[in-house]
Amino acid sequence: MTTATPARTAPEDTLSAAMKKGSAIEHEQAEGSAFMSALLDGRMDADGYIAYLQRLRLVYEALESVATTLVDDPIASPIIDPALDRLATIDADLAHWAPGGAPAFSSPVATAYAERITESTWSGAFVAHHYTRYLGDLSGGQAIGRILDRSFHLDGAGISFYAFDEVGKVKPYKDRYRDRLDAIGATLSAADRDRLVDEVRLAFGFNQSLFAELSELHPGR
Numbered sequence: 001m002t003t004a005t006p007a008r009t010a011p012e013d014t015l016s017a018a019m020k021k022g023s024a025i026e027h028e029q030a031e032g033s034a035f036m037s038a039l040l041d042g043r044m045d046a047d048g049y050i051a052y053l054q055r056l057r058l059v060y061e062a063l064e065s066v067a068t069t070l071v072d073d074p075i076a077s078p079i080i081d082p083a084l085d086r087l088a089t090i091d092a093d094l095a096h097w098a099p100g101g102a103p104a105f106s107s108p109v110a111t112a113y114a115e116r117i118t119e120s121t122w123s124g125a126f127v128a129h130h131y132t133r134y135l136g137d138l139s140g141g142q143a144i145g146r147i148l149d150r151s152f153h154l155d156g157a158g159i160s161f162y163a164f165d166e167v168g169k170v171k172p173y174k175d176r177y178r179d180r181l182d183a184i185g186a187t188l189s190a191a192d193r194d195r196l197v198d199e200v201r202l203a204f205g206f207n208q209s210l211f212a213e214l215s216e217l218h219p220g221r
Ligand code: HEM
Pocket: 016, 019, 020, 027, 030, 031, 032, 036, 037, 040, 131, 132, 133, 135, 136, 137, 139, 140, 141, 143, 204, 207
């Protein structure tokens, strides 16, 4: 994982802008990772995609179980929305890709990532993890879903992870989500905003490490 230097958010930045700006380099690295490139160029095989889904399952299980404990939390509750939940879609997709059952696996990175989510005692950290995955899924994730559909000739099958049927139109939803982040940010001290942006970069680091682990096991064609 890359080690991040601490964020220093500009005082004039809204929280959503600080999160985006503070993780721009990490985002570029994630886009350029070997695993993502292989996936998007149609060079990844089904086993590699199953391994990816299995790791995502651990991460979303953590996110979605912690979310249920934070529904009344003043910092995290504004962004918590069951319409975003991905666990059921991951299970449906795993059933498609591995109808006989997915193979046993162990992922030190996904385990550490999930533990970071479940063991964080500050709900601001949860906001950072929530943003990194769900806003990513609603952004580049939408394009990734379409590319997978084309390259694996799926005709919509096995990619329900990318379909957010219950959120309505994605663009206005993302705008509302950023407004909620900004409202959360307005209640935080500058130090806590920095801390939250640091956690976003850490979350990106976990995703990078996941891609590295996957590339090692499934280099693709
Ligand atoms: C090849 C892989 C990827 C591509 C092509 C991609 C592409 C994009 C694009 C085009 C946007 C901007 C969308 C918009 O402004 O509406 C975006 C936003 C975002 N992506 Fe990615 N992305 C990739 C991987 C990732 C990964 C691995 C993560 C983290 C797990 C991630 C997290 C995010 C987040 C959090 C945003 C929202 C930024 C913001 O507006 O604050 N992306 N992505």
